[in-house]
Amino acid sequence: MTGNLYVVATPLGNLGDLSVRAIDTLRSVALICAEDTRHSRRLCEQFGIPTPLVSLHDFNERERLEGLLARLTAGEDLALISDAGTPLISDPGYRLVRAARQARIPVYAIPGPSALTAALSVAGIPTDRFVFEGFLPAQAPARRAHLATLAGETRTLVFYESPHRLSACLTDMVDVFGAEREAAVVREITKRFEEGRLETLGSLREWAAAGVRGECVVVVSGAVQGRGRDEEALRVLTLLLGELPLRQAVSLASHITGVSRKGLYAQALTLKGAVQTPEPHGSEESNEI
DSSP: OOOOEEEEOBOSSOGGGSOHHHHHHHHHSSEEEESOHHHHHHHHHHTTOOOOEEEOOTTTHHHHHHHHHHHHHTTOOEEEEOSSBSTTSSSSOHHHHHHHHHTTOOEEEEOOOOHHHHHHHHHOSOOSSEEEEEEOOSSHHHHHHHHHTTTTOOSEEEEEEOHHHHHHHHHHHHHHHOTTSEEEEEESTTSTTOEEEEEEHHHHHHHHTTOOOSOEEEEEOOOOTTSSHHHHHHHHHHHHHTTSOHHHHHHHHHHHHOOOHHHHHHHHHHHTTOOOOOOOTTOHHHHHO
């Protein structure tokens, strides 16, 4: 008989959110795989959990995998936790869970806190259909390019963001999605200074410019379906022209928005301040468009 792998959710901040089942599970397993053992050791001490801990994070998960699978195969039960919330939601552990599944080792969820679902529940923005994007790229050009691919997304968008990048992130969202797009920022979930703001992206950018503390979840309303398609295409094109050569920007904007390349090419020439001249017969651009 193999052991079981338990994926255990831990508190985001308020220790009262750790379930009785989670405590019992963490006490009963042979080993707890934790993202940061120093952080998780304090949690275990708080609840009288004597179980040994081993670190499991993005930089050592591959090398630890074989040994952990061997223990599970030998019949030991293991638990997987992250620093806060539900493991694998923008946290390590995917490789271990996948490998356990492939080895036909039972994997059980011990559900509990999750910043993603907690923020959605209090944001005041439609939750029937949403897309979770996790953390955006840290560098502005990559972040803006990624946001451009989401400009026409009609489902609610959910992002994680660190406080020191929130202002820059909201600035890029204003440039890509427009200042009037409705959004919410929920920060410090379950902690003493928990706060949620439902405003336009433009207003949120002004608020965040003064500095914000605590981990944040940004929830953005989806694009309005069937309306403003050309406007969104122009916004995406303008953004991409600042990062890419003209032809590449036109091609990518067309792919993202569904607007024809021919029309976008003419707009791109105008935006670049160029004068459109007839392309030579058989040129690459005329073949493309």
